[in-house]
Amino acid sequence: MARNPKVAWQMLLLGCAAVIVAGWAWLALRSASGGGKPAAEGLVRVDMPATAARNSPIAAPVAMANLPALPDRVIAHVHQDYPLLTEVDFRCDAGGCAVTATIPPPTDDAFLKQRQEMLLGGLARTVAADGYTMLGPVRMDEVAFNVFHIRASVTPAQGQEQAR
Structure with missing residues (x-):
């Protein structure tokens, strides 16, 4: 051998x-068998019933509420909260993850008000509800007259529960 x-x-x-x-x-x-030692103070032991452990498709419990939402869900929530945006996308690349979109030219004062609310924290609250944290302000690039492409850099939030 x-x-x-x-x-x-x-x-x-x-x-x-x-x-x-x-x-x-x-x-x-x-x-x-209990090990003959008292349980350490501050620790909680939770035993799963044998039938639940046998039928469980996963080996270890996972805190699903702490996981960030999938990109499609983030895109849907941004569309829902800010219908003024077009070409909404969520992508990750070498520079990190980001929500991107296009803001078309304003149509009225309500549009301008919603755009301002979105840029001053509304978009951050929307992505936070899906388990992400914005890494700074929304970056805006004017791609045509009064048409802006925005990029909001995000990262998965640590220990934050989804609100949706």
């Missing part, structure tokens, strides 16, 4: 896996 390096590595990996499995089994048996 030692002459074939592939077999030697396989045996080494198999041995390591056996040690890890034995360790996990020992920990599981020890914690199931």
Whole structure:
């Protein structure tokens, strides 16, 4: 066996896996029997019923409320809150993630008021409700007369629950 390096590595990996499995089994048996020690102060232990653990499609519980929304959901919420925007998109690239859109020329005072509200914090609140934090003010580039392309750099918020 030692002459074939592939077999030697396989045996080494198999041995390591056996040690890890034995360790996990020992920990599981020890914690199931209580371990003889009192629970540490400030810790809460929650046991899942055996049927729920057996039927669960995931191995470990995940805090779904803390995950940021998918890009399509963010785009839909921006469209819903600010119908004045066109070409709304959510993309991530080497420069980070951002919500981008185009602001067409204003049509009336209500349009101007909604555009101002969006730029002064409304867009930040919309993306925050979907689990993202804006990394600064909205960047605006005039692409034609009174037509602006906006970019709001965002990052997933840490420990923030979705409001929607």
